[in-house]
Amino acid sequence: MIVAKIESLVGLMKFEEILEAADAIIFSRGNLGMCVDAEKMFLVQKEVLRACNMVGKPVYVTRVVDTMADAPRPTRAEATDVANLVLDGADGILLGSEGGAGRTFRGVSPVSTVQTTFAGRFKPVSRAAPVMASAAKI
DSSP: OOEEEEOSHHHHHTHHHHHHHOSEEEEOHHHHTTTSOHHHHHHHHHHHHHHHHHTTOOEEEOSSSGGGGTOSSOOHHHHHHHHHHHHHTOOEEOOOGGGOOSSSOOOSOHHHHHHHHHHTOOOOOOTTSOHHHHHHHO
C-alpha cells in the first residue's frame, strides 16, 4: 500500500499524478501552512478531500486538535473543524503530539484525545432538514 503525504507546493502542483499512483493520501496541514496562505488553506483542503473522494481513495488530515497536546478538551474551533472534515469526506485524522506522552509525543491526555475526537460520531442529516435544526440534534 502506498500512502502519499502532501506537504509542499510541489506535492500540490503534482497532486493529480500523486493521487493516481497512491492508495491513500495524508493531507499535512502543518507543513502546507508554511507555503499556503491561511485564508486559502480551507479551499486547498476542500479540493484535496473532494478529489480523493471522487476517485474513492482514503484521505487523512493532520494538525486538527493541536491544543489537546496540553488540554483534555479541544477548542470550539477545533471541534467544528473535526465536524467539517467529517462532512467534507475525510476518512480520518492523524493524531500527533496531542496523542501521547511517550518519547515522540508530548500530549498529556492521549486517551481523552481519542475518546473526545470520536465521541461525536455524526448521524446522516437529511438534505431537506434546515441546518440549524439538524445541528441541534447532534
